[in-house]
Amino acid sequence: MSAPLLRVEDLSKRFGGFVALDTINLQVQTGERVGLIGPNGSGKSTLVNCLCGVLRPETGKVHFDGKPIEALPPHARTRLGIARSFQLPRPFASLSVADNLRVPLLYTVNARPGPPLAPEQLDARCAELLQLVGLADKATHLPRDLTQVEMRKLELARAMAAEPKLLIADEAMAGLSHAEVDDILALLIRLNEAGITIVLIEHIMRAVMGFSQRLIVLVAGRKIADGDPQEVVRNPEVERAYLGE
């Protein structure tokens, strides 16, 4: 087996006396689709923030693509190839929808080694991404004109614009209808087929089960299960965490 794309070793994060993450160990292989679930407050978002550099864990190591990244600021991690979408969409409110996508193109794709994209290529790339998520007719609108679903699509498109190796989708589907969830799932699976490794954090079990090749369960800051989704959901400890004794 080749080296994993993401390797987390003994990661711990505490807020004051509260232990949010307790010696987490996990690996994600290149090309994998991993689901990350857990009850509210179990540390999922904290884990994402530690992986993306927004929070600094007290202890532990994070390796991405063979390099240690725990000392890097968030933008440097994005440039290495970790992109995320936020749980609550955080668009750049004063920029048009197309310009929202231009930011990662200018600051991530063009910051990587190799010839930068020319202005026409940038325009083309924005249009292409908007087409992909179905926002082409909203290109010149401001984010405040978008619906909640469109906002989430913009959030994903912006993460995709950074051309990541690993995409961390933090509850990209919360609050969406059945059909809309399917829409976004199909989009994520297409991305995965194009070679992007995806970690999906989600509460909607139908979506997680349909998407994940492997499932990781966090409860109260600890990883209690990691493996085949069908087996994991039958795990008594997982059942207890979700349904109680």
Next chain:
Amino acid sequence: MRTRTFLVLAVGVGLLIFGASRFVHNEYYFFASYVVLQYVVLATAWNILGGYTGYVNFGTAAFFALGAYSTVAINKLYPIPIPALMIVGGAVSGIVGLGMGYLTLRLRGAFFSIATLALAVVLQTLITNWDYVGGSRGAYTIPPMKVPLIGPYIEYLFVIMLGLAVIAVVIARAIEHSRLGFGFATIRDDELAAEASGVPTLRLKLIATSLSGALMGMAGAPLPYYVTYLDPASGFSLAYAVNSIAMPLIGGTTVWLGPVIGALFLGTIQQVATVTISSALNLLIVGLLLVGFVIVAPNGIVGLVQARLRRRGQP
């Protein structure tokens, strides 16, 4: 419009103003327009940090006075021409801007603003206690009567400030239309999302504080020649800070034209009020206008016009 086209245009406007000023023989107009132009520079400089990245700087007076006191200090050492003094003043204020940014940019919102205000107080105390530049007694700078080719010294100062105003506006507009401008806007909108999109927010904010501080310092460098007597209380006057915030807010903060309009509008009103009503009335006018604009046109004059144009565009 490309930046180069705009540069040519801006220089053209500058030359036009200069040409028109050749027909003016009353020195008062030069004294008055110098102050207005100085505020064009200060408001534009403030807007690079405050308008583009959204970090409200209350320390304009500190950067401005540092430029002025650099001139005092260097002139005591070895007098050099004003353009060179402006470069030195700009460098000093730019470096202080960088240092201040490094210390304070981890603070957000009001906390950053308070820190900049504190910086102004600390620097004023330092200058007040520094005898070499006159301390609290102040320092005299005696300009020559006339300058070859241009004439009276105030006309020379006017031309210099006009040139600096053109430079400041061209820089501000170039930023707006560049990758840097996009980065600044993302910082203003959402820093967390900016970092997640690969924007090195700390570095960009440091560029903004340095550039903004440097332009303020350059605007302050000719001040000792203009006032001929400079003391810390007038150099660090809160009026500079208040005006350079009020002008972009009244003009509009998101585009380069905003601070220019605000400075021309407010600066001119202040000059007129000074000679017609009273010199103490200045800040009262600023305050009233600011309150009025915050209520009627929160996006400034430019925002008001843009909204009207948009409404007209839609049937």
